Amino acid sequence: MENVIELKNVTKKFKGFSVNNINLQVKRGFVTGFIGANGAGKSTTIKTMMNLLKPDAGEVKLFGLDYKTHEKEIKERIGFVYDGNIFFEGLNLKDIKRIVAPAYKHWDDTLFDQYVEQFELPLNKAIKTFSKGMQMKASLAIALSHHAELIIMDEPTAGLDPIFRRELLDLLQELMVDGNRTIFFSTHITTDLDRIADYIAFIQKGKLVFNQSIHDVAENYALVKGELNLLDRDTEKAFVHIHRASTGFEALTDNIKAVKNIFGDTVIIERASLEDIMYYFKGGIHHA
Amino acid sequence: MLNLIKRDVILQKRQLLFYIPFIVFFILMGAPPVLIFLVASIFIPFNTYAYDEKVETNILLNSLPYTRTEIIASRYLGAIAYMILSIGVTSVALLAFNKHFTMADIAIGSGLFLLFAALTFPLFQIFKQGYITTVILISFILLTWISRPIALYINEHLTAIIDFVDNTSVTVLYIGATFFIMLIYIISWGITHSIYQRKAF
Known part of the structure; x- marks a missing residue:
């Protein structure tokens, strides 16, 4: 399978925060959701993909190309959406298009007009008068109008109302009908991902915990509930993190088979949601 | 790259409405032509910088298919392009108001502008957002304040020099x-370029 994005041992250090040894491959033709708590390193990772940040060490390749020698070719093929508004606030959408469009060889005015109509965007009003949802739609219209093969989005659903969030997800799904297209987006609203993601990449404290198909995530992780007396130093090893209460324990495992072997029918095994996984990993890794 | 230079005009459509009145104001105030050429040249490139000191603008420009080399080159070449344009507009305005000016005025005005640009452009990359506009504004007011006597002085003495020294010299x-x-302009370009290459947005 071909990788559209390839990060190899990417490390970037800031004061008091760092992203360490990230190895991440994003496959062509799929939607990859990038999850992690606030401050886990999602935006930093996305910025290295966009060459807004240069990693201290490691290699970043998009479409198999290097930013050093193919910067323009790479960016020509990317559509980007960021969390905040990055367009000149005082300008209207028509003028922003006038600035952005000439940058792309494959800009398609008809397509842009089509999105403007679909999203009901005003062309002659200043961007700063737009609501958060409208700003997002405007960014999206611009990101989608040059036939990008790869769409990179940093928290596109943050701050959107539930109705528009669904509309956005439906739209992304429509875009994926073109099998060549790849979407990579970060979010901390994990329910978005159940609907459209094929792969989940999970980052925690600057480290990539996993990058698996959503199917594998469901197969590999589970919530386990049982009595406290079942836990001892050996049995605890089967869990990523354990949450104890007077009524019993609840824990996340990444080894369902081992749990079944150890505990048999004495525990309840439930499907772990992405939110459960994020929550338990946040508790720290108590792994053998 | 031409797109990046043209961008300034789209960005400043509204400010440009004030451009001609701004020049006319200086003419009516009786400012020396050298100063008017200088001020008119500064208008567009420095307005652009006021926009571009914002982090968001740099994220946008750097996410578009432009290289960092091109972004900085467009600033330095754009400054020259808009300077030439400003000289044209100012000359027409001066002629319209029947004000006398010489080639020396243009030469000194544009020379001072390029010098000012060369000295301040790298500062935009060094100073934190929010501070730089103030820094430039103050230095510009100071420059305007001292430039008038200097310009007059230079003007007088240049005519004196012309009287004394023959054409070749x-x-x-x-x-x-x-x-x-x-040379200063190119060095400044080099410095800004190397700072910008290493920036994180």
Whole structure:
């Protein structure tokens, strides 16, 4: 399978925060959701993909190309959406298009007009008068109008109302009908991902915990509930993190088979949601 | 790259409405032509910088298919392009108001502009957002304040020099100054370029 994005041992250090040894491959033709708590390193990772940040060490390749020698070719093929508004606030959408469009060889005015109509965007009003949802739609219209093969989005659903969030997800799904297209987006609203993601990449404290198909995530992780007396130093090893209460324990495992072997029918095994996984990993890794 | 230079006009459509009145104001105030040429040249490039000191603008430009080299080159080449345009507009305005000016005014005005640009452009990359506009504004007001007596002084003495020295040495003087300013401008470009390459947005 071909990788559209390839990060190899990417490390970037800031004061008091760092992203360490990230190895991440994003496959062509799929939607990859990038999850992690606030401050886990999602935006930093996305910025290295966009060459807004240069990693201290490691290699970043998009479409198999290097930013050093193919910067323009790479960016020509990317559509980007960021969390905040990055367009000149005082300008209207028509003028922003006038600035952005000439940058792309494959800009398609008809397509842009089509999105403007679909999203009901005003062309002659200043961007700063737009609501958060409208700003997002405007960014999206611009990101989608040059036939990008790869769409990179940093928290596109943050701050959107539930109705528009669904509309956005439906739209992304429509875009994926073109099998060549790849979407990579970060979010901390994990329910978005159940609907459209094929792969989940999970980052925690600057480290990539996993990058698996959503199917594998469901197969590999589970919530386990049982009595406290079942836990001892050996049995605890089967869990990523354990949450104890007077009524019993609840824990996340990444080894369902081992749990079944150890505990048999004495525990309840439930499907772990992405939110459960994020929550338990946040508790720290108590792994053998 | 031409798109990046043209961007300034789209960005400043509204400010440009004030451009001509702004020049006319200086003419009516009786400012020396050198100063008017200088001020008119500064208008567009420095307005652009006021926009571009914002992090968001850099994220946008750097996410579009432009290289960092091109973004900085467009600033330095754009400044020259808009300077030439400003000289044209200012000359027409001066003629319209029947104000006398010489080639020396244009040469000194544009020379001062390029020098000012060369000295301040790298500062935009060094100073934190929010501070730089103030820094430039103050330095510009200071410059405007002291430039008038200096310009008058230079003007008087240049005519004196022209009276005393023959044509070839004036040419030599101009060529020398041109090379000096070009050198400073190119060094400034190099510095800004290397700072910008390493920036994180």
